[in-house]
Amino acid sequence: xxxxxxxxxxxxxxxxxxxxxxxxxxxxxxxxxxxxxxxxxxxxxxxxxxxxxxxxxxxxxxxxxxxxxxxxxxxxxxxxxxxxxxxxxxxxxxxxxxxxxxxxxx
Numbered sequence: 081x082x083x084x085x086x087x088x089x090x091x092x093x094x095x096x097x098x099x100x101x102x103x104x105x106x107x108x109x110x111x112x113x114x115x116x117x118x119x120x121x122x123x124x125x126x127x128x129x130x131x132x133x134x135x136x137x138x139x140x141x142x143x144x145x146x147x148x149x150x151x152x153x154x155x156x157x158x159x160x161x162x163x164x165x166x167x168x169x170x171x172x173x174x175x176x177x178x179x180x181x182x183x184x185x186x
Contacts, residue, residue: 081123081127081130081131082120082123082130082131082132082133083130083131083132083133084132084133084134084135085102085132085133085134085139085142086134086138086139086142087139087141087142088141088142088145090142091132091142091145091146094132095162095165096165097164097165098162098164098165099129099162099163099164100127100129100130100131100132100161100162101119101122101123101127101131101132101159101160101161101162101181102131102132102133102134102146102159102160102162103115103116103119103131103132103133103134103157103158103159103160104133104134104136104143104146104154104155104156104157104158104159105133105134105135105136105156105157106135106136106137106156106157107135107136107137107138108137109156109157111157111173111174112156112157114174115157115159115173115174115176116133116157118176118177118178118181119131119133119159119176119178119181121178122178122181122182125178126178126181126182126185127185134146136154136156143156146160150167150170152167152170155172155173156172157172157173157176158170158171158172158173158176159171159172159176159181161181161184161185168184169184
C-alpha cells in the first residue's frame with residue numbers, strides 16, 4: 081500500500097519510528113515516471129507495510145524539509161529506506177530498480 085504525503089506535519093506524525101520507504105516523485109520528469117513504476121511494482125510485490133511518496137511539485141516544503149533533516153541532497157526521483165526513523169539507504173534516478181529495493185530489505 082502506498083500513501084502520499086503532503087505536509088511536514090504528516091511526515092512528522094510517522095517518521096520517528098518509521099521503518100520503510102519514502103519516494104520523491106517529479107510529475108514532470110520521464111525518468112521519475114519510470115522509477116516510480118519500479119517503486120510501485122516493488123511495493124505491490126514485496127511490502128506489507130505502507131510506503132510513502134511525495135510529489136515534489138505539490139509538496140515542495142516537505143521535500144525541502146526531508147533534505148534538511150536527512151542531510152541528503154534533494155534529487156527527484158529519489159528513494160529512501162528508513163529504519164527506526166533514520167535513513168539507512170538511498171538512491172536516485174535510473175538506479176531505482178525493484179531488485180535493488182528488494183536487496184535493502186533482506
